[in-house]
Amino acid sequence: MKILFFSAKPYDRQFFEKSNETHDFELEFWETHLGPHIVDAIKKDNYQAVCVFVNDQLTAPVIAALAEKGVKIIALRCAGFNNVDLDAVAAHGLRLCRVPAYSPQAVAEHAIALLLTLNRKTHKAYNRTREQNFSLNGLMGFNLYQKTVVVIGTGKIGAAFCKIMLGFGCKVIAFDLYESEELKQLGVNYLPFENVISKADVISLHCSLSEENKYLINANSLAIMKKGVVIINTSRGALIHTKDAIEALKTGQISGLAIDVYEQEEKLFFKDLSGSIIGDDDIQRLISFPNVLVTGHQAFFTEEALTEIAASTLASVATLIKGNEPSDLNEILV
Ligand code: NAI
Numbered sequence: 001m002k003i004l005f006f007s008a009k010p011y012d013r014q015f016f017e018k019s020n021e022t023h024d025f026e027l028e029f030w031e032t033h034l035g036p037h038i039v040d041a042i043k044k045d046n047y048q049a050v051c052v053f054v055n056d057q058l059t060a061p062v063i064a065a066l067a068e069k070g071v072k073i074i075a076l077r078c079a080g081f082n083n084v085d086l087d088a089v090a091a092h093g094l095r096l097c098r099v100p101a102y103s104p105q106a107v108a109e110h111a112i113a114l115l116l117t118l119n120r121k122t123h124k125a126y127n128r129t130r131e132q133n134f135s136l137n138g139l140m141g142f143n144l145y146q147k148t149v150v151v152i153g154t155g156k157i158g159a160a161f162c163k164i165m166l167g168f169g170c171k172v173i174a175f176d177l178y179e180s181e182e183l184k185q186l187g188v189n190y191l192p193f194e195n196v197i198s199k200a201d202v203i204s205l206h207c208s209l210s211e212e213n214k215y216l217i218n219a220n221s222l223a224i225m226k227k228g229v230v231i232i233n234t235s236r237g238a239l240i241h242t243k244d245a246i247e248a249l250k251t252g253q254i255s256g257l258a259i260d261v262y263e264q265e266e267k268l269f270f271k272d273l274s275g276s277i278i279g280d281d282d283i284q285r286l287i288s289f290p291n292v293l294v295t296g297h298q299a300f301f302t303e304e305a306l307t308e309i310a311a312s313t314l315a316s317v318a319t320l321i322k323g324n325e326p327s328d329l330n331e332i333l334v
Contacts, residue, residue, distance in 0.1 A: 001321060002026040003075070004047040006034035006056050009270065011306060012077070016051075019310035023318055033266065034058065039065035049073035049317050054080060054297065055266035060088035067092035073320050077313045078300070081333055082209045082236060089334040096334040097316040097326070101156050103305035108160035110299035111204050111234045114258035118230065118293050119144070142201075145169040150200035152216070153207025153235065154180050154188070161204055162188050173199060176207070197221055202230045209236035219244040228255040234299040237263035242282045249289050257286070258293040269296040 005012060008029035016027055028047070032038050034056035042065075050071055052058065058074065063085060066074065074089065076098040089096045117123050119141040128135070149170040151158050158176070162183055165172050172188045175197075179190045193216075197203060203225070207213060217231065218241040231254055233240055242263055248254040262268070264280055278284055286292050300309075312331070319326045326332060 001049070002028060002047045003049040003051050003317060004042065005029045005051045006032065006038075007053040007270065012053075015306040015310040016314070019307070019314050023314050025314065025317070034062060036062060036065075039069070042066070042069045042071075044068075045070040047071055048321060049075055051075045051077055051313060051317075054078050054083065055269065056083060057266075058084040058089075060085045063088040063092055063094065067094055073097065073317055075313050075317050076333075077309050080208060080236060082238075084333070086334055094334065095320045095332070097313070097320060097331050098333055099309050099312045099316075100328070100330040102308040102312060103300070103302060104156035104160040106302040106305040107157045107234050107299040108164060108206075110260060110295070110301075111157075111161055111206075111232050112164055114232050114234070114260065114293055114295065115144075115202060115204070115230070118232075118256045118258045118291070123293070144202075146171065147201040148173060148199050150174065150196045150203045151188075152176075152193075152196070152203065152205050154183055155206065155208070157234070158204075158206030159183055161206055162186070170202075193221075194224060197229075198224050198226070200225060200229055202232065204232040205235045205239050207235060207239070209238055214238050215241040215244075217241065217245065219247070222248045222253055225253065227253055229253070230256040230258075232258045234260040237261040237265055242286070246282065246285055249286075249292065254291075256291045256293075257289075258295075259286075260295045260297055260299045262286075262294070265297060 003025050008031055013029050020027055034052050039062055050066060052074060072094060074094055074096045079098060079100055081098055121139045121141065125139055145168060147170050149165045149172050151162050151172060151174040154162060154174045154176045159180060162172050166187055173196050174188050174190050175193045216239050222244060245254060245257060249257060262283060268283060287294055316326050316331050
């Protein structure tokens with residue numbers, strides 16, 4: 001049985017081929033992302049499954065085309081599924097699996113790396129000292145100890161982030177549609193959204209993206225935050241209204257912004273564009289701020305996470321293809 005991979009990078013091939021040693025799938029890797037431009041190139045009745053990533057476009061027409069080509073399973077090698085039309089998957093009788101929890105710590109630890117870098121400016125110090133510039137001017141940060149850190153979304157990644165921040169001695173308050181008893185026992189307080197964001201020194205976004213929370217961080221919510229708030233987003237780009245964030249950076253309402261995700265990232269991330277002219281003025285503006293840090297969706301990118309992603313994805317496909325259901329139903333979306 002053949003699985004066709006989209007948006008495939010050398011590291012995807014490396015980890016999936018290794019994991020496939022315990023299966024017997026034929027794996028075919030295409031570098032291009034999945035979208036309407038490529039579906040005609042998929043050979044009919046040749047692939048029973050496609051394996052896709054965060055920026056592949058699984059719109060209704062693309063899903064209809066996959067079904068027409070004989071694809072039976074769509075395997076997301078990620079946790080988020082905001083790029084998939086779930087109704088279309090169900091309507092065409094396809095199955096859809098994902099990797100709900102490959103390594104929450106990988107993402108939480110990257111959020112911490114962004115926060116510490118942004119605050120203590122280690123990226124600037126690194127460049128300075130390589131130039132034999134040992135001046136400290138402009139490198140001042142603040143203690144995280146006893147600061148109020150707000151976590152929006154306390155699922156698997158948010159919970160891991162809360163625990164690390166509690167270890168730093170921060171006051172951790174949170175907002176989620178569901179409260180975690182475990183986190184409450186550890187000292188996390190839950191409050192309504194407006195209340196938490198108005199108290200925050202630091203806000204870290206860890207909720208999944210939905211129609212309801214698109215642009216959660218916008219001009220209105222920014223206006224009720226403390227002046228000088230620091231915002232970290234490792235979740236999904238569209239949680240932040242980028243132009244509103246740019247305005248807030250200009251006025252100093254946001255004193256630091258670190259993003260691993262960006263609303264228009266599918267045109268940019270995972271590619272080397274160092275020789276290109278980038279037409280996206282918002283990302284160019286963001287990168288121009290000295291207090292903005294951008295990483296290209298790398299929060300998940302650890303050896304442990306990639307090993308688990310490959311193992312879990314192939315195991316789910318193997319189970320579904322036999323007509324069985326995985327023991328962890330969180331892996332199955334349709
Ligand atoms: P999860 O499903 O365990 O947790 C999501 C939490 O968000 C849930 O507790 C849910 O109740 C909460 N939530 C949903 N809507 C909300 C809202 N409007 N307000 C407040 N809370 C809300 O998911 P997990 O594994 O913690 O992942 C979170 C997100 O992180 C994913 O949806 C994905 O977008 C992102 N992610 C980013 C990665 C990266 O490399 N940058 C890698 C993996 C995930």
